[in-house]
Amino acid sequence: MGKIVLNQVTKSFGDTQVIPPLDLTIEDGEFTVFVGPSGCGKSTLLRLIAGLEDVSSGSIEIAGREATQLKPAQRELAMVFQSYALYPHMSVRKNIAFPLKMAKMDKAEIDRRVESAADILNLTDYLERRPGQLSGGQRQRVAIGRAIVREPSAFLFDEPLSNLDAALRVGMRLEISELHKRLSTTMIYVTHDQVEAMTMATKIVVLRAGVIEQVGSPLELYNTPRNRFVAGFIGSPKMNFIEGALAAEHDAHCIGIRPEHIDVSATEGSIQGTINVSEHLGSDTFFHVNCEALNTTLTVRVDGEVGFNRGDTVFLTPKSDLIHRFDEQGLRL
Amino acid sequence: MATQHSRTAARAMMAPAVVLLLGWMLVPLIMTLYFSFKKYLPLRGGDLGWVGFDNYVRFVSSSSFWPSVQTTLLIVGAVLVITIALGVLLALLLDQPMFGQGIVRILVIAPFFVMPTVSALIWKNMFMDANYGLFAYLWEFFGAEPVAWMSQASIQSIIMIVSWQWLPFATLILLTAIQSLDSEQLEASEMDGATTLKRFWHIVLPHLSRAITVVLLIQTIFLLSIFAEIFVTTGGAFGSKTLTYLIFQRVLESQNVGLGSAGGVYAIILANIVAIFLMRIVGKNLDK
Numbered sequence: 001m002g003k004i005v006l007n008q009v010t011k012s013f014g015d016t017q018v019i020p021p022l023d024l025t026i027e028d029g030e031f032t033v034f035v036g037p038s039g040c041g042k043s044t045l046l047r048l049i050a051g052l053e054d055v056s057s058g059s060i061e062i063a064g065r066e067a068t069q070l071k072p073a074q075r076e077l078a079m080v081f082q083s084y085a086l087y088p089h090m091s092v093r094k095n096i097a098f099p100l101k102m103a104k105m106d107k108a109e110i111d112r113r114v115e116s117a118a119d120i121l122n123l124t125d126y127l128e129r130r131p132g133q134l135s136g137g138q139r140q141r142v143a144i145g146r147a148i149v150r151e152p153s154a155f156l157f158d159e160p161l162s163n164l165d166a167a168l169r170v171g172m173r174l175e176i177s178e179l180h181k182r183l184s185t186t187m188i189y190v191t192h193d194q195v196e197a198m199t200m201a202t203k204i205v206v207l208r209a210g211v212i213e214q215v216g217s218p219l220e221l222y223n224t225p226r227n228r229f230v231a232g233f234i235g236s237p238k239m240n241f242i243e244g245a246l247a248a249e250h251d252a253h254c255i256g257i258r259p260e261h262i263d264v265s266a267t268e269g270s271i272q273g274t275i276n277v278s279e280h281l282g283s284d285t286f287f288h289v290n291c292e293a294l295n296t297t298l299t300v301r302v303d304g305e306v307g308f309n310r311g312d313t314v315f316l317t318p319k320s321d322l323i324h325r326f327d328e329q330g331l332r333l
Numbered sequence: 334m335a336t337q338h339s340r341t342a343a344r345a346m347m348a349p350a351v352v353l354l355l356g357w358m359l360v361p362l363i364m365t366l367y368f369s370f371k372k373y374l375p376l377r378g379g380d381l382g383w384v385g386f387d388n389y390v391r392f393v394s395s396s397s398f399w400p401s402v403q404t405t406l407l408i409v410g411a412v413l414v415i416t417i418a419l420g421v422l423l424a425l426l427l428d429q430p431m432f433g434q435g436i437v438r439i440l441v442i443a444p445f446f447v448m449p450t451v452s453a454l455i456w457k458n459m460f461m462d463a464n465y466g467l468f469a470y471l472w473e474f475f476g477a478e479p480v481a482w483m484s485q486a487s488i489q490s491i492i493m494i495v496s497w498q499w500l501p502f503a504t505l506i507l508l509t510a511i512q513s514l515d516s517e518q519l520e521a522s523e524m525d526g527a528t529t530l531k532r533f534w535h536i537v538l539p540h541l542s543r544a545i546t547v548v549l550l551i552q553t554i555f556l557l558s559i560f561a562e563i564f565v566t567t568g569g570a571f572g573s574k575t576l577t578y579l580i581f582q583r584v585l586e587s588q589n590v591g592l593g594s595a596g597g598v599y600a601i602i603l604a605n606i607v608a609i610f611l612m613r614i615v616g617k618n619l620d621k
Contacts, residue, residue: 052520073526085521089539098535099525146525 002063002153002186003028004049009058011044011210018044019210021058026154026188026203031180033189035197035233036207042190043158045207049188050156051075063153073102078147079156082163084139086131086146092118093127096145103150117145120182137168144179154186161196173199194234198222206230228330231256237286239324240298246271252325252333259286259301261322264308269315273298278310289314362601369594376588388595397579402603405575408492409556409607415496416552417545420503425537427504428511438508445501449561456494457483457566487571494562499555503548510544511537550611557604576600 004026011019018041026032034042047053049060051072059068067075078099086095096117100110118124121141131139140160147155157176161169177200180187191197197204198218206213206221206229214226218234225231231239239256247255263269264287273291287300287308300316308314325333369388372381392398427438444452460467461482469479482490514537522536560577567573569582580600584593 050524052523072520072524077524079521079524081517081521083515083517085515085517087518087522087536087539089542098522098527102522102526102531146521150525 003061004063004154004186004188005061006049007059007061009048009060010056011041011048011053012056017056017210019048022210022212024205024212024215026186028186029184031177031187031189031200031202032205033191033197033201033203034205034207035191035194036213037233038192040207041210042192042207044210046079046156046158046188046190050077050079076150076153077156078150078152078154079158080140080143080147080160082159084131084143084160084163086139086142088131091128091130092123092134092142092145095131095142096123096149099146099150113149114145117149120148120179121145136164137172140164140172141175144176148179148183152185154188157187157189159191160189161191162193169196176200195236198234204234206233224332225256225324226332228254228256228326231324231326231332237299237301240296241326242294242296242298244294246294247325250323250325253328254326254330256324256326257298257318258322259299261319262298262300263317263319264300264302264306265315265317266308266312267315269317271298271316271318273314273316275308275310275312275314278308280304287314289316291316365594365597367594368590369598371591373590373594374588375590384591388591389598392583392592392595392599397574400572401574401576401579404488404573405557405577405603407488408495408559408575409553411492412495412499412556413549413552415492416499416503417507417548419496419500420507420548421538421541421545423500423504424507424511425533427508441504442501444498445505447498449498449559450565452498453494453562453565456490456497461490483567484571487567487573491559491562491566491573494566495556495559498562499552502552506544506548507541510541514540546614553607553611554604557600557607576603 004024006022006024008021008023009019010017010021022045034045036042044053048055049062051067051070051074055068059066061067062070062075062077087098090098093114096114097110100113105113114127115124118127121144123138123141123145126134126138126142131142134142143160160176161172164172173196176187176189180200189196189200201218203215204218204221205215208229214221214230216224221230221234225234228241232241235258237259239258240262241254241256243254247253271291272293273289275287276290276297277288279286279288281304283304285302285304285306287302289298289300291298298316327333370383370385372384372387373379374381423441427434427441431437447455458466463469463479463481466479466482468482472479480486518536518540519532522532527535558577559575560581563569563573563575563578564581569578574582576596577600580593580596583589583596587593
């Protein structure tokens with residue numbers, strides 16, 4: 001039902017091409033996350049799918065229908081905006097009912113759908129309030145409610161959690177994931193936060209400057225990043241990259257080691273270094289180790305309680321089977 | 334302690350301004366009230382003593398009173414409707430990206446800088462004159478009989494002139510309100526299937542309600558007392574006499590200060606009725 005196919009889609013603003021020809025298929029029921037640094041074109045791509053921007057060339061097919069020339073409303077997609085874009089002068093009930101009212105649905109059916117959406121999202125007690133009287137998380141839920149009542153063929157989310165505080169963000173992340181399980185509708189989610197991408201997605205699309213760098217499941221991207229950019233973007237803290245002699249030992253221009261794939265020891269190991277900064281998170285500890293021989297700083301992730309402190313000399317040993325190798329173009333070897 | 338002291342100091346420093354403004358307001362008000370109970374004819378004997386509510390009764394029972402109240406309300410109402418309706422449309426238009434936006438916006442505001450007397454005279458002589466006015470040429474071009482605006486359509490003429498003067502004000506305030514509308518709201522409503530007209534009705538207009546309220550209030554205050562536009566055009570003839578103008582005639586043309594003062598008190602009452610009425614509607618709107 002909700003399969004979305006982009007075929008050679010491009011977008012230019014004036015003379016600047018922000019999205020070079022791009023192909024992408026999103027299968028029905030997939031939770032696809034577009035992730036990338038700011039300005040990479042992920043929001044533009046979402047707006048092209050939504051119909052809020054017109055493609056410069058190429059075609060878009062939604063749910064088996066040619067949709068390139070269709071107006072946003074005719075594409076049967078629902079979107080949740082970064083600012084939620086709730087209508088401030090309408091009650092929660094009217095906000096949620098608005099798309100149905102515009103579709104000239106009959107009153108009884110509108111009421112039924114609004115009640116059921118409110119029920120799913122725990123908004124029943126707030127239906128008569130205005131958006132201004134709600135908390136950030138509740139507003140977010142109203143925005144989602146307005147999207148689900150239409151029973152669209154796909155949901156589009158444009159950085160919906162970026163205005164929430166950290167604790168609420170984790171909660172909403174779960175709620176959206178649960179919602180996806182419950183509705184099993186196609187969802188496209190745009191974010192710059194790779195943690196959101198990793199935790200929610202069934203498929204991640206990594207974008208850079210309008211170009212798709214890699215498409216795959218979260219673990220595929222984590223385990224076999226196609227190039228240095230994806231390797232550095234996915235995973236937190238970031239992957240360490242080492243060039244030079246040590247990389248040459250592994251027959252590569254550059255090697256990448258994730259912080260969690262390095263063993264730390266006080267007495268023996270392949271790389272010697274001094275702990276520059278240590279960040280204690282309780283469950284984990286991150287060390288930023290200054291390695292003079294390599295002329296770089298490596299990030300190491302170890303268990304919460306280890307006996308090292310700032311200034312200590314430590315020896316690091318990368319797990320040899322988990323080293324990523326890249327060539328001069330930054331492509332995976 | 335510090336706040337206590339600074340509060341006292343603040344009061345002391347504000348006092349001169351407050352006293353001055355209060356005096357500025359109270360002295361004329363009290364003098365109007367004082368004269369309204371007197372028979373005072375400057376050129377026919379001066380102060381002829383207290384007459385109680387005589388002036389009030391005479392002012393109301395004059396055949397010009399109710400027509401002048403009607404004219405006042407008609408002009409104020411019509412100008413409000415015209416400026417707000419056209420103001421919303423113009424604001425929508427000016428909000429569109431276009432070439433020379435800055436200059437166009439300044440030009441739109443320009444009429445507001447023209448003095449009422451000047452603009453009314455320009456309208457009267459340049460556009461509305463039945464012989465050599467531009468409208469007369471236009472009417473003749475289409476083969477119609479030129480309209481003698483000042484005599485045949487006096488109230489309409491004044492409404493046109495005053496609307497022209499106040500349209501920039503309404504446009505300006507409504508334009509800033511439109512610019513503050515979150516574009517994501519419009520996009521959301523577009524995704525929700527609202528047509529352009531419905532978007533205007535359900536999203537833009539409610540967003541503007543607060544600005545419209547402000548325009549309504551401020552304009553009403555100023556429109557209730559328009560005078561120059563009538564003075565230089567019809568001179569109060571042909572049914573274009575407002576309450577303000579009637580008071581002017583009583584005081585200056587009939588040289589009856591007492592009678593005019595009583596009219597002034599009625600004008601205060603009328604303005605307050607309108608104000609309370611407006612505040613009721615407006616208060617609801619501003620609370621949101």
